[in-house]
Amino acid sequence: MNINRRIAVVSLTRQGAELAFKVSNVLEDLDVDVYYQKKFKFSSGIAFENFRNLIQNIFSEYSAIIFIMSTGIVVRSIASLIDSKDRDPAILVMDEKGTNIISLLSGHIGGANDMARLLANKINANPIITTASDVSNKPCVDTIAIRNDLIIDDLTCAKVITAMFVNGLGIKVVDEWNILFDENFPETYEAEGYLVVSNLKNLDLDKPYAKLIPKNLVLGMGCRKGVEFENIKEAIESVFDSNNLDIRALKMISTVSVKSNEKGIIGASEYYGVPLKIYEIEELEKTELKFTQSQFVKNTIGTGAVAEPCGFLGSQGGEMLVQKTIIDNITLSIWREF
DSSP states (O other): OOOOSEEEEEESSHHHHHHHHHHHHHTTTSEEEEEEEGGGOOSSSEEESOHHHHHHHHTTTOSEEEEESOHHHHHHHHGGGOOOTTTSOEEEEEOTTSOEEEEEEOSSSSOHHHHHHHHHHHHTOEEEOOOHHHHTTOOOHHHHHHHTTEEESOHHHHHHHHHHHHTTOOEEEEOTTOTTTTOOOOOOSSOSEEEEEOOBSOOOOSSOEEEEEEOOEEEEEEEOTTOOHHHHHHHHHHHHHHTTBOGGGEEEEEEEGGGTTOHHHHHHHHHHTOOEEEEOHHHHHTTGGGSOOOHHHHHHHSSSOSHHHHHHHHTTSOEEEEEEEEETTEEEEEEEOO
């Protein structure tokens, strides 16, 4: 279930504000802020004076906003702020009596559908969900990606494949690692499209497809002292591109302790938004029999190999996809974790 963690509940009337506090109480495990008009003078929550200014200010600050008011007011207040389904917050609308909860915007990626179901269950309300895949109980690429912690390669392609699922067309699922083993896909005897789980950058398919990217690649790395971040970035992207690997599948960068303060390596970790795993020389020495050793490297830092053993350890003994590659005093090796 995709439930957003930071939520705003906004009301315009006293009865709406009282319901907003009830919503906050039943969602006690989440981070909820209640907004109400200043004239009502509640002892908690956040008072506001200008509704339109409030929505302008908070729209991008929360992962979900629950409005307790008419749908028309909500549509007019957020219309100019809507950007795209992968960036907009989940938007839900409730009536003042808490009878209906409408999933209005970002039903799948934003989690509005799941939030509507959760909240409806807690306050005995009616969740109103209109997305075609949910109504027809058919697979939705967006939801599948979220449920399995996968990255959607292209939202337009995802929409096309979801529509094909909804319309009963044959979709072949290509998932060599069986990541989607919990999903229930309809049987198909003729592929009219594909849903592919892959860390490859480019796929050679002759029919429409949606690609979901697992973050399962570990980059083992070493470098000469003082190599700049830009050089390291260029080397990383060169190795990924030349091996047709999607950089978005990168899960971790790993290196040896003597390189832990290299600004270029630290910068790469920050730039790609992945953790930097540091291994001690003693840990790498235990893998010496598995990888070709360099006497120069051993004389310099105390162990004869860095990139490959760091990738091996970081991937927990995974599969080596790219053996040690040297580019401008930078050594790289790419591994897929099991």
